[in-house]
Amino acid sequence: MSGLSGPTGLSGPCAVRPLVADSWRRSARAQVSPDGTARIELDEEELAGLRAEHPLAAAMPVIRELMGAYAHDGEHLLAVCDATGRMLWVEGHPGTLRKARGMNFVAGARWSEAVVGTNAPGTALAVGRPVQVCAAEHFRRPVQAWTCAAAPVHDPYSGRALGAVDITGGDELAHPHSLAFVQAVARAAESQLALVSPAPAADRLRLTALGRDEALLELPGRRLRLSRRHSEILVMLARRSEGVAGDELLTLLYEDESVTPVTLRAELSRLRGLLGPELLASRPYRLTRVVDADFETVERRLASGAVSAALGGYPGPLLPSSSAPGVVRLRERLTGRLRAALVDRADPALLADWAYSAWGENDVTVWRALASAVPVGEVPAVRARLAALDAELGAGGAGLQRHRNVTSRTLGPDRRPGTAGAVRGRPHS
Template identity: 65%
Template sequence: MSSAAPPSGEDELTDPWVALEPGADPTERERALRHAHERFTAAGTVARPVRGVVADSWRRSARARVSPDSVSATMELTDGDLGTYRAEHPLARVMPLFRELTGSFAQDGEHLLAVCDAQGRLLWVEGHPATRKRAGRMNFVPGARWAESAMGTNAPGTAVTVDRPVQVFATEHFTRQVQQWTCAAAPVHDPRTGRLLGAIDITGGEGLAHPHSLAFVQAVARAAESQLALLAPVAPRQGTVEVTALGRDEALLLMGGRKTRLSRRHSEILVLLAGHPEGLSGDELLCALYEDESVTPVTLRAEVARLRRILGPDVLASRPYRLTVPVESDVATVERRLGAGAVSAAAAAYTGPLLRGSQAPAVVRLRRKIADELRASLIACGDPDLLADWVNSPWGEEDLEVWRALASVRPTSPVLARVAELEAELTAPAVWQRPGTRATGGFGHAPVPRSGRSAVAPRTGAG
């Protein structure tokens, strides 16, 4: 969550997330902001009266190499891909509520209701026909990518970036093509897990530049979260397991409506068993988890016994070790979407390397497999925005192969310079490394442990 504060010398607002304080002159503020925007795009300095949240967003937009002269957003979800993704998205369940609460407001005020996912891709855009037609000229339409990293400062994209309700007024938008609009958006979360699902946005003209519009959209978001809580099963099926392990050191387990953060070893066991519904023998699981051959089967049995106390005696069976209930995981989601050719949807579900700090041999291989398959799909797809997202992520910032792919479709000076820098580092003499330390593998993945033992080699006595 952003802790943006107003730049030094900026007029303090009662609420820094509101674009105009009561009594402010919209015309004068728009003019002053336009001058500040021109100064920023020319010299990179922020002047009054730019709010802190907007200044921070402008800087992020510049770092993401968004052009202030972009004329339209990129279409990322189209036709059947869009329909399938929307139907599966949790916010589809509250679209009737969104329409009920905002329909007359949008229609009467000639505004638009827009709903985006957590990656800033528009899923629904509805409202006044003439306004929709105008917005369509800049691809403010379902399936278009309005993430801050793609289109710069805008209410839905910025709201999911900072995970806060935010209002963006006219010339506060980073892209000049969007500066005729004003919008207010609020994030929506899964009421059970707190996970960001996306945002609801109201977009229109200058009339939205009022504190009430931000309060309104925030109230709608809260109503949606309450509705999602009511729509959740009152009595979840006993033993239902959901596992979140991407981009984390320790997996998050959701079971029976209760969240539990697992230890690293329990995270590894659960991820491996989730990927092997047929089960793993004690020997197979021991070899998959431990590089050290001195680890005994007794150690594994103790770990499994502790995990069984968390999951329940009927959920984790033995001989072979297996889960007796269906398991949903973010790993499986990425693999399923890649298998279906939905590259953008797979990239959206990939929140980072699998169990980042794990050195368990089978986890390391799975971590690399997922990342390599996604990287290969991104490169083959050639979408510059998806490639840019990867190289601007912590795990992809030194990924030369993806940087080269980005340079081939978006050969801007900063991209070419970064490719040259990484190529120079690749050919530079090796740097001495202190004995006992281990380097991190490419794009944030730990190296495969060096061991003469196969991860599935049989060992006896493991139960």
């Protein structure tokens, strides 16, 4: 992305990071003014009530322990917001706190991207991953004297975003270490939440849908192998804990526009009979218990930069034979993000795990990355495979058609990738 120079014009000779350019565009679409300050939405009583009830309150001792002295000594601020971008805690050096009040970077103010434009906590929540925003990358001019880094904090069980942790200060924070620091603090906060607020086993469902055409649902005391259509429905509902309206669910599940709501209601009625009426509610359709879904676990690991762990939890594409539009979008996004992370990491063992898997055996991009990453002695074998793939590509072979449709490949329920310790340069046995 090039030709973007700032939030007012979004054009000019200076290139900006794609992350920032995309955020500026979202800010402009939300009609955020480049001038002005954040809105303070909570008075002291409302703020105290929200703090007392918010799950992140249980993680604040750990956050303060890890960040408090660093923020104070470095004349920075530590900040924690909820999932809507409302600041719950803003603490740190007194002088910096006074300066921050000039732009309403205070507890009770909303710093979501849609309200104040590009900023680390708001943009981190918008994109679902750690973000650093330096100086003029901020959308609003009054914020451009500051640099900040933030990372989302997720519920350790459901995976939903609870809010974000942020470090804000001057130019000295414009360093990759700042981003790594808040990311580590966010993971520590999630670990603390898992210790202090374990979810009762009776309230949890476990959905396994990666690498399988028919998902497995584990409930207290029983395990169900779902039909393909019920698998698709459960994936959609697990993804949307707030529920999905019938009309939208219809478009997520069926390619054929002639399918009527009656058909969907019949499927949901059969699913309710299988699960029990207490688990599947309607208006909107939703699951009434927390769901641990394997595809969301992989997404969380990727968001935290744990690429090896993400690949270790990825036995194959999401419901690989499904053509339901909503499933296809989720599958392609997850596969694409994991694949891109592996290429970026350039770890030969991880690349080999993907390249020698059923879904990666024709992935030219990964094979090329592997050729650049393996030891010299293993390059010939990898190049031989690349030459064969290039020949198929030149001939328009069916093998590379499978690569282009990699996320639609049918896998058996027990297919698994090789381990990171497998021998590189030859297929796993």
